[in-house]
Amino acid sequence: MTDAPMTAQAASTATAGDILSSHLTAQAGVFLRALPQAVGEVGARPGTAVVPPVGTADLLRAVRRIGGLLHTFGATFEQTWAQESRTELRWLLNLLALEPGYVRRSARLLGALDALSGTEADGPGMLAGHAGAPKARALLDRQLTLARTRAHTSVLQELRSARLHALADRMTLLVSEAPLLEAADGRAGAVLLPQAAAAFTALTASAQQLPLQRASTPYGGDGLRRLGSVPPARGVVDADAALAADDAPWGRVRILVKRARYALEVCGRPTAELDELDEVLGRHQEAADAAVTAATAARTPRITPATAYVLGVVHADQRLEVEAARYAFGRRWPELPPGLDGWLEIPPAEGWGPSPAPRMA
Amino acid sequence: MTDAPMTAQAASTATAGDILSSHLTAQAGVFLRALPQAVGEVGARPGTAVVPPVGTADLLRAVRRIGGLLHTFGATFEQTWAQESRTELRWLLNLLALEPGYVRRSARLLGALDALSGTEADGPGMLAGHAGAPKARALLDRQLTLARTRAHTSVLQELRSARLHALADRMTLLVSEAPLLEAADGRAGAVLLPQAAAAFTALTASAQQLPLQRASTPYGGDGLRRLGSVPPARGVVDADAALAADDAPWGRVRILVKRARYALEVCGRPTAELDELDEVLGRHQEAADAAVTAATAARTPRITPATAYVLGVVHADQRLEVEAARYAFGRRWPELPPGLDGWLEIPPAEGWGPSPAPRMA
Numbered sequence: 001m002t003d004a005p006m007t008a009q010a011a012s013t014a015t016a017g018d019i020l021s022s023h024l025t026a027q028a029g030v031f032l033r034a035l036p037q038a039v040g041e042v043g044a045r046p047g048t049a050v051v052p053p054v055g056t057a058d059l060l061r062a063v064r065r066i067g068g069l070l071h072t073f074g075a076t077f078e079q080t081w082a083q084e085s086r087t088e089l090r091w092l093l094n095l096l097a098l099e100p101g102y103v104r105r106s107a108r109l110l111g112a113l114d115a116l117s118g119t120e121a122d123g124p125g126m127l128a129g130h131a132g133a134p135k136a137r138a139l140l141d142r143q144l145t146l147a148r149t150r151a152h153t154s155v156l157q158e159l160r161s162a163r164l165h166a167l168a169d170r171m172t173l174l175v176s177e178a179p180l181l182e183a184a185d186g187r188a189g190a191v192l193l194p195q196a197a198a199a200f201t202a203l204t205a206s207a208q209q210l211p212l213q214r215a216s217t218p219y220g221g222d223g224l225r226r227l228g229s230v231p232p233a234r235g236v237v238d239a240d241a242a243l244a245a246d247d248a249p250w251g252r253v254r255i256l257v258k259r260a261r262y263a264l265e266v267c268g269r270p271t272a273e274l275d276e277l278d279e280v281l282g283r284h285q286e287a288a289d290a291a292v293t294a295a296t297a298a299r300t301p302r303i304t305p306a307t308a309y310v311l312g313v314v315h316a317d318q319r320l321e322v323e324a325a326r327y328a329f330g331r332r333w334p335e336l337p338p339g340l341d342g343w344l345e346i347p348p349a350e351g352w353g354p355s356p357a358p359r360m361a
Numbered sequence: 362m363t364d365a366p367m368t369a370q371a372a373s374t375a376t377a378g379d380i381l382s383s384h385l386t387a388q389a390g391v392f393l394r395a396l397p398q399a400v401g402e403v404g405a406r407p408g409t410a411v412v413p414p415v416g417t418a419d420l421l422r423a424v425r426r427i428g429g430l431l432h433t434f435g436a437t438f439e440q441t442w443a444q445e446s447r448t449e450l451r452w453l454l455n456l457l458a459l460e461p462g463y464v465r466r467s468a469r470l471l472g473a474l475d476a477l478s479g480t481e482a483d484g485p486g487m488l489a490g491h492a493g494a495p496k497a498r499a500l501l502d503r504q505l506t507l508a509r510t511r512a513h514t515s516v517l518q519e520l521r522s523a524r525l526h527a528l529a530d531r532m533t534l535l536v537s538e539a540p541l542l543e544a545a546d547g548r549a550g551a552v553l554l555p556q557a558a559a560a561f562t563a564l565t566a567s568a569q570q571l572p573l574q575r576a577s578t579p580y581g582g583d584g585l586r587r588l589g590s591v592p593p594a595r596g597v598v599d600a601d602a603a604l605a606a607d608d609a610p611w612g613r614v615r616i617l618v619k620r621a622r623y624a625l626e627v628c629g630r631p632t633a634e635l636d637e638l639d640e641v642l643g644r645h646q647e648a649a650d651a652a653v654t655a656a657t658a659a660r661t662p663r664i665t666p667a668t669a670y671v672l673g674v675v676h677a678d679q680r681l682e683v684e685a686a687r688y689a690f691g692r693r694w695p696e697l698p699p700g701l702d703g704w705l706e707i708p709p710a711e712g713w714g715p716s717p718a719p720r721m722a
Binding site for chain 1: 473476477479480481482483484485486487488489490491579580585586587588589590591598599600602603604659664665666667668669670671672673674675676677678680681684685688
């Protein structure tokens with residue numbers, strides 16, 4: 001907040017191109033510094049830390065922001081270049097996020113299993129001392145370690161690929177000169193505001209199609225008993241398809257929240273509300289993914305009934321976490337739109353400018 | 362409310378004995394009329410209706426009220442007689458409630474299973490189309506039908522027993538003349554009020570020891586992951602002991618809510634708040650019992666892993682219902698005590714008298 005007058009002053013004369021270049025330069029710089037560090041981290045033995053190592057985390061953060069900017073303010077960039085860059089960034093994101101994702105999922109599922117089967121006299125779980133718990137734990141651990149190792153191998157291969165080198169070259173170009181269109185010469189407010197507003201319109205439209213009323217009623221039971229509609233084209237309704245269809249709209253809103261959040265960063269506005277929604281939807285996603293892992297593990301041939309029973313409880317527990325995240329979202333969401341409406345009414349010249357980037361100092 | 366002035370007038374001169382006798386006469390009358398009807402119903406083939414048949418339901422209602430009155434206003438009755446009567450009424454209650462209880466539990470569990478495994482495209486469950494669902498359903502159905510048949514056989518035997526005839530004789534005595542002590546000659550307010558107040562004090566004390574703060578926070582996860590303390594004397598903590606210890610204080614509060622409710626009825630006061638709490642705790646009890654049934658079924662030898670997995674989900678689903686009931690209770694409870702405090706401040710002569718008993722008209 002202390003540098004708001006300065007950024008407001010800077011913004012009054014800044015062009016859209018100035019603002020976007022400044023952001024992209026900063027993020028591409030993070031990318032280029034984090035890349036060798038991330039390669040080194042992946043090259044080392046895979047750790048078991050829940051948090052991804054520093055280089056990978058920085059790289060993921062930069063990749064998400066650059067991709068978000070190229071999407072939201074796409075009309076300002078050379079189309080083909082922006083489209084190709086987004087495709088390559090998405091490829092790297094999927095590649096890099098996989099292994100830390102499995103590490104987090106393992107921590108989540110084994111933590112849940114340990115809590116559910118805990119035997120501490122002052123707070124045991126509903127599976128306290130169950131014979132199937134150690135077996136289910138070993139099974140989940142084995143399957144997730146295998147998935148993590150596979151992800152590690154594929155990321156190791158790709159980190160030496162020509163594709164990654166080409167992407168690094170793209171990022172180097174971004175530091176020196178982003179391929180902007182003529183439109184970027186316009187005043188920041190006039191050019192960026194409508195594009196940022198479109199990101200919020202898309203978010204609001206998608207969020208309003210969520211079952212927000214049900215989501216803000218605790219214990220609606222919908223996460224277990226009455227999932228969202230399954231597209232009729234799918235034919236036979238099975239649990240996997242039903243759960244995926246139920247989770248999909250929340251996943252879409254999560255992407256839109258991220259885009260809106262990065263757009264706010266470009267506009268130098270506080271993002272606390274969106275940060276919180278992003279965090280809640282991140283939990284939603286991770287619990288939903290963990291539930292799938294538990295359900296899949298339960299289909300392993302030749303497991304004991306006790307193991308399968310425990311996995312059923314773990315699956316339901318993670319779907320309950322999904323419901324809890326939807327409840328948290330449903331309670332927060334209605335407070336958000338007024339704040340965003342207000343944001344759009346602020347005159348463009350006021351409070352505009354590049355966001356403070358302490359990481360770059 | 363229309364006959365409030367009349368009862369207030371009547372109460373100003375009524376003795377405690379008048380009030381209690383009027384209630385006991387009414388309830389004993391219900392008992393004696395419902396008994397042959399209930400015997401006839403039990404003698405017929407066991408039905409599958411969720412609601413117990415009329416005679417049995419009436420009988421259970423009268424048994425609960427008479428037992429509650431003899432407990433709460435026990436100081437007004439001949440001690441040995443009241444104690445023996447309560448023991449016999451509790452015996453009949455346990456006997457009669459068993460079979461309808463299994464019918465309700467069956468409806469609850471099979472209903473939950475059907476919702477969880479439903480494949481309707483507009484709202485499938487998380488077990489939609491799961492191969493284990495029909496097997497788990499058949500297993501639960503078979504085990505509950507067996508339990509119900511056993512309960513039916515034992516109630517059939519006991520309904521012809523000398524013990525039941527002796528209890529009916531006790532109830533006949535109650536219609537003509539309840540064995541009251543001298544204390545019952547005192548004014549209704551002076552004698553009954555402190556005893557009713559003691560019932561509320563016991564309820565408040567027990568309810569305040571519940572984890573009400575956690576219970577009014579949705580998705581605290583306590584119903585699955587962090588149960589209440591298990592008495593250390595039990596030694597090894599297993600899931601059954603942990604769940605039973607977690608549910609026990611709620612079961613005690615349920616009994617105390619019923620007693621307070623029946624005490625209010627004697628005092629001619631509205632019971633809507635307590636009716637609602639009683640209903641919520643009834644759901645708590647039934648979900649907890651259903652969860653035990655699912656967990657027990659999962660220990661059946663030679664079931665398939667798919668069956669066990671589905672039973673794990675059903676178990677967690679019922680524990681979630683337990684949590685939902687605690688949440689409902691936790692939200693309602695804090696509003697209650699002020700109403701009860703106010704009740705105790707009303708002068709005894711005002712608003713006292715036998716409750717309107719339309720069933721007796």
